[in-house]
Amino acid sequence: MAVPDNINSFEDLSALYSTWVVKYASPAYEHPLYLVWYTDTDEDQTDRLLSFRTGQIFASESLNSFKEIILAEKSNLVVFDNLHGWLENFDIWEPVKFYTYDVRFIINSVDQEDFNLNFFGDFVNLVNMYGDYINQDSRNSYLQVYADDELIRQVWNYFYDNIFWPGYSNNNNDEPFDIPPLDIDISLLAIKVKELIKMIEYNIKIVS
Template sequence: MPQQSTKKRFESCCVACDTWIVSYQSATLPHPVYLVWYTDRASGDRLLMHRNGPVFTAGTPESVAPAADAQLPGLVYHPRFPQWLERVVELTPTVCNAYDADYIEQALCSKRKLSLKAMDALSNFIDLFGDYANSLENVSHLQAFRENPVIESYISHYYRFIFWPRLQHGAQFRDAQRPALETDHSALLTVFREMRAQFEAGLKSLSGN
């Protein structure tokens, strides 16, 4: 079967089962890791987690499904996840979103106006962190970082001047017209670093994945 066809079938399975693969890259890790992000219709967006706390990780997109299937008894997952595992066998996996923590931190350290790419990347990371904190009761206290005033202010700015205008205007959206982010950039960097450290502490040891 052509690779393009198996990729499309994989993406269709992800949509049908509300389950996707995402990648996370950081200088603190020996290589990018691959996580499972899913939507639980009863409790919102989450990451696939081990019952004892760590985030499930794999070393390659191709090893995500086999590793998760082998470790299934020790994982917390939603009802459609076993269906996803069955459907994606022998399909070419694709990554729906990529997170680069080093890029975000470098952008926040810069004295220049945050680029649209950097704003998108930070917003996506904040969402990922919130989903992580929503995944298990023993990490729910981390929502306090998501609710930090400097993060709330950032998200408010992002949706007001980027997300909604871009959604409404599409190709007519003009990035040059958006106002610069007015916030305590030092505080924003500090909170991001704290969130990053908390998230990366929750990543499972890569040995065996």
């Protein structure tokens, strides 16, 4: 097995093949799940989740057996260009997650009305991942209504308008910047967030 030049870690391998392991932790599951998120080699460099031909999202509870599980399911998966190279070198280093979608934290934050910077970042990343899944397959278009919900978009826009872009502009400045209060129906937002999460999990297929 030839290791590509300048690859010294699992993180390097993932960056080379634009293919990452992401962790999904939710109260719906006893154990966290592991998914594959990747940037395709198509003209638009579309971000996608490794999925079955049925459209369901591939997931496993075992990171230690991740490669073997993917290979066993390969004929049932939508195989992308970089998957082979990524898997070929997968066992050289201990696999590590690139990011954690902490759904437990998001749900608890909404229920407790505890909206800190970590919540907004995690919430927006989850919505963006949901959008990647919608856009990767025309069969998922029915899910768009949940992403387009007025309250979901309001929180999403609030993050970029008041936290992300101001923070980006303020990157070289240690001075804090003001964040306006979020004026929103919290109880209704909690319902909408849980609906979106439910639709993600409805489309996950766990294999072991």
